[in-house]
Amino acid sequence: xxLNIRTYHDLTEPDRSGLLGQVLAxxxxxxxxxxxxxxxxxVMSGKGGVGKSFVTAxxxxxxxxxxxxxxxxxxxxxxxxxxxxxxxxxxxxxxxEGVHPRAGTDGVxxxxxxxxxxxxxxxxxxxxxxxxxIWRGTxxxxxxxxxxxxxxxxxxxxxxxxxxxxxxxFLELCDLLPAPPPVLTVTIPTPESGDAxxxxxxxxxxxxxxxxxxxxxxxxxxxxxxxxxxxxSEFGVPLLAAIPWxxxxxxxxxLAERLG
Amino acid sequence: xxxxxxECDKQxxxxxxxxxxxxxxxATFKCPACGxxxxxxxxxxxxxxxxxxxxxxGGRGVPAQPLETVRGMVATGRDDAFTxxxxxxxxxxxxxxxxxxxxxxxxxxxVRGMVKKIYADYAKERGIAEITPAVMDTARAELGLEGx
Numbered sequence: 001x002x003l004n005i006r007t008y009h010d011l012t013e014p015d016r017s018g019l020l021g022q023v024l025a026x027x028x029x030x031x032x033x034x035x036x037x038x039x040x041x042x043v044m045s046g047k048g049g050v051g052k053s054f055v056t057a058x059x060x061x062x063x064x065x066x067x068x069x070x071x072x073x074x075x076x077x078x079x080x081x082x083x084x085x086x087x088x089x090x091x092x093x094x095x096x097e098g099v100h101p102r103a104g105t106d107g108v109x110x111x112x113x114x115x116x117x118x119x120x121x122x123x124x125x126x127x128x129x130x131x132x133x134i135w136r137g138t139x140x141x142x143x144x145x146x147x148x149x150x151x152x153x154x155x156x157x158x159x160x161x162x163x164x165x166x167x168x169x170f171l172e173l174c175d176l177l178p179a180p181p182p183v184l185t186v187t188i189p190t191p192e193s194g195d196a197x198x199x200x201x202x203x204x205x206x207x208x209x210x211x212x213x214x215x216x217x218x219x220x221x222x223x224x225x226x227x228x229x230x231x232x233s234e235f236g237v238p239l240l241a242a243i244p245w246x247x248x249x250x251x252x253x254x255l256a257e258r259l260g
Numbered sequence: 261x262x263x264x265x266x267e268c269d270k271q272x273x274x275x276x277x278x279x280x281x282x283x284x285x286x287a288t289f290k291c292p293a294c295g296x297x298x299x300x301x302x303x304x305x306x307x308x309x310x311x312x313x314x315x316x317x318g319g320r321g322v323p324a325q326p327l328e329t330v331r332g333m334v335a336t337g338r339d340d341a342f343t344x345x346x347x348x349x350x351x352x353x354x355x356x357x358x359x360x361x362x363x364x365x366x367x368x369x370x371v372r373g374m375v376k377k378i379y380a381d382y383a384k385e386r387g388i389a390e391i392t393p394a395v396m397d398t399a400r401a402e403l404g405l406e407g408x
Contacts, residue, residue: 003266011262013271019261022315029324094373095345098326116327116370121336127308128283134305139312142329146314150326 030149031178033098037071038157041212042173042181046200047193048165051217052186055243056162057085059184061106062256068157071101073147074112075173076164077140078123083112091115098152111151113143141172148176160184167203180209184240184259187227188218194227201235213240215255220244263298265291272298277318279401283307287317321403322381325374332405337370344373354383355390363393378403 034040043056056072063070074082083089086104092115093100101109117123125132125139153159161181163169174180183204187197197214205211214235216228219242232239241255263272272289275297280286283304290297302310310317314329331337356364367375382399383391399405 004269005266006264006269008262011264011271013273015262016274016319017261017315017317018319019315019317022320023313026314091340091343093343093345094326099342116330116334116338116341117336118338124335125333126335127311127333128304131305135309135312138309139329139333142312142314146327146330150328 026145026149027176030145030176033149033151033153034159034177036155037153037159040159040161040177040181041184042161042163042170042204042209043184043186044163044167044170044200044204045165045186045193046167046196046198047187050186050188050193050197051243052165053081053085053162055186055215055217056160057082057108058247058252059255059259060086060108060110060158060160062252063158063259064106064108066253066256069107069109069155071109071153071156071159073151073159073161074110074114075144075147075161075169077113077143079164080112080114080117082110082162083114086110088112089114098150100152109153109156111147137168141176144169144172145176167200170200170204170209171207174207174209180204180207182210182212184212184215185231186215186217187231189216189220189223189225189227191225191227194225194230197227197231198234201231205235211235211237212259213238215240216242218243218245261300263289263300265294265296267296268293270294272296274318277316277401285310285317316403318402321399322378322385325378328374331371331374334370337368339369341370342373354380354388357390357392359393360391360396363396375405378405 043052045052060070060072072082074080086108088102088104088110090102092102101111102115104110113123127135161173185197185201187193201211214228214232214237216239228239228242240258241251243251265272268291270291270293272291275288275290278286285302285307286299288297288299311333364372364376379391379396379399382403383395388395
């Protein structure tokens with residue numbers, strides 16, 4: 001006998017679990033928390049080891065020195081470095097409002113997984129080890145959501161999101177934020193880096209994220225190449241800075257000024 | 261997800277959740293017409309996946325705490341990660357039995373402040389004057405505090 005089963009949407013009785021409502025409430029919490037932030041900017045690269053965190057930390061400091069308030073969310077959950085770069089180690093204060101970021105060098109507010117995970121230990125989660133690949137990504141996305149929505153960032157002119165290499169975290173951000181965030185891209189001069197970063201920029205553009213410009217880090221010898229200029233030309237965006245191996249403070253000031 | 265009593269063609273209603281052990285999450289649903297009760301059981305991986313989303317089957321019993329998923333799920337958390345402002349950590353008039361305090365003291369400090377507040381909120385909402393290990397067990401199952 002064939003059963004006449006109705007569809008999910010045919011069943012309209014109140015659903016006490018309200019899982020969709022819970023997810024929407026999570027998103028609303030992020031939007032509400034970031035409503036007092038002037039701009040959220042993702043610092044990303046398709047390539048590892050190009051100095052994203054270094055650039056992010058110094059850019060945030062320069063923005064702060066120019067009189068704007070700046071914060072950094074270290075979205076590199078498995079390789080957090082921002083707390084050290086900003087000299088912002090120490091416990092996070094929790095009160096009725098939420099978790100408060102640490103103030104680091106030049107007053108830059110930051111939160112990093114380094115604040116939460118023991119020194120020298122990996123970010124490890126409780127749970128069954130078998131098939132952890134199924135849930136680990138989800139858990140990391142939830143952690144990112146909480147760092148956005150549960151941290152009392154307060155009024156900020158700029159919140160920089162320091163992303164790990166690759167695109168996964170950026171795509172998660174696009175799902176968590178009300179709109180895809182503007183993107184600052186960091187590369188080194190080599191063509192290999194250009195190849196990887198090009199893919200990331202294309203993916204960001206395809207998601208509708210505004211591309212603010214390219215920063216070429218570790219510019220000059222011993223690296224050879226013109227990846228920064230090439231990418232900027234290709235995507236019709238400015239090369240915001242070519243940062244040498246030993247940048248002077250003015251380098252960061254100029255970058256901050258160009259970013260506005 | 262929803263459950264349909266095929267025989268009655270009625271949507272079943274959520275009854276309760278439980279943690280019977282082995283990483284299993286049990287959620288029971290009842291047909292409002294015939295009274296049939298079914299239990300949905302998840303395996304440990306599925307339980308983990310639900311927890312990873314930061315949602316709770318059966319709905320939220322108490323408001324979400326700051327960094328609740330991170331604090332509840334990270335196994336390598338720092339003991340000194342948080343400074344709890346006293347106003348947050350107070351139990352608001354709810355007492356703790358000696359056994360319950362001892363049990364709470366065994367919760368890693370990374371998550372202890374949050375767990376204490378969750379149990380206190382749970383007790384306050386239900387008019388429970390003293391938190392005992394039995395109250396903690398019930399709250400843990402009802403609120404979905406797997407791993408806490």
